[in-house]
Amino acid sequence: MTALLEIEGLCVAYGGLRALQDVSLSVAAGQFVTVVGPNGAGKSTLFKTISGVVRPTAGRIRFQGNDLLALSASRRAHLGIAHVPEGRQVFKTLTVRENLEMGAYPESGRAQWTRTLERIHTLFPVLAERATQLAGTLSGGEQQMVAIGRGLASAPKVLMLDEPSMGLAPAVADTIFERISQIHREDGVTILLVEQRAVEALELSDHGYVLETGQVVLDGPYETLLADDRVRRSYLGLSDA
């Protein structure tokens, strides 16, 4: 399998504070990869470095063979990387429809706009109902749907989701997970997910990484992670018995 996204020896520092240390990670086309870890482990930093809003001090990021670090942040979205950021970050003063249109800003998104919009409305029918409403007036769950829809609108090769269940009622979070899984299975979009709800996230994924204080401490398929006692106790909330 050839890697779609390949990260090697990535180091990021905020001032003197090291946020990521020698992180290597690989995502193959069509894979569902999850990164779990406690707060402050550097999960969001990892995503921001891939998107380009944070610059690494060392390491390489390659996407389909292109050196991402040589590109400005805004150019990276045009390659087919969609980032659904932590805390949703919808355009509050734009309507739901305009938010989705902005997702389709890259050429690939514009070319397939009618089809993707239909798909987004199938996945999240509420977005069709609320098309003309300002995104800032929606509930948290609906805003998360806007954020995911906006990511999908660019017809991305890889969809990066940063804690999509954060701050949502469990039932809403379940729906969101189901949709993400659907996007992966039915649309064949490669998924890179960061999540605190590790059980649900890892169950869906082909491969998982455990990130602690800026370092990858463990990686492997769900079964491997499940077999690790530390992971079972810390992230999966399962006892040994």
Next chain:
Amino acid sequence: MGLEILIENVLNALAAGITIGCIYGLMCIGLGLIFGIMKVVNFAQGELLMLGMFASLYLVTGGGVLAFLGPFVGPFVGAILAGPIVFVGGALLHKALIARVSGLRTAGTLDEGHFGQLIVTLGISLILQNGGLILFGSTPLTVRTPLASRAFEIGPVYGDATVFLNKARLIACAVAIITAVGLWLLLEYTRLGKALRAAADNPTAATYMGIDVERAYRIAFGLGSGITAIAGGLMATYLSFSPFIGLDYVIIMYSGVVLGGMGSILGAFWGGLTVGFVQQCSALVLPPQLQNAAIFVVFLLIVMLRPQGLFGRSAERA
């Protein structure tokens, strides 16, 4: 007899209020884009207005390239062309200075870059005022058009009471409305306009969408500069100006933008219209020195009763 005079005065004040108000509305839209939407504090906005006036003046009068258009059409074409000229100036100013204190660089910081913007734009304002003094001199000037001393007469509507519509102001008012509607359509319906609003709303998320935020801010700043400059060019046809005229108008622009409600282009236009209207109508009852005081009394009243502005909408979920 007394009633006729009163009616004539009131009707003429209303007519002047609406025509001048529309031009103020356009002027406020420029700041509305920069301050209301992009959230960049710009104290040099009055100087952009002044540059619009001088750009129009030098295009139209003397050996200016538009001198062949004559005194009837020239001043208005000059005003419109002042827009693109100051647009370029504004965009360069943004690239060189404003970009350092706005946009992505300050997104998420404690003051969102406002302190830096305050100092930088005040400095730019001072440089432009005094630079203008060196280049243009301090003699009050005006872009002469014979239309400024001609008027359409409506009436007599009641007895001898007649409404006079100054031709220069009427044309300026029409140009202002057309420009304002054009900008509104651009922001509301084009891909570029939506990208500008998205970049202003959330610069980081806009970057994730593939929008070049720095460029979006530069275009928005240029547009805001150019729009105010067009208003300046229009005003230059009916009032005399010098390099320090910006001082008088920057406060009017801010009150218009805040009155209309931050973040709305239409609101900024209505805010400017309200300010112009109040200013002209107050002339009926107040001495000219108190006209600007009247603006602020109305301003305070509106802000007390409708803190979100006349047309502001609250986008945040409570």
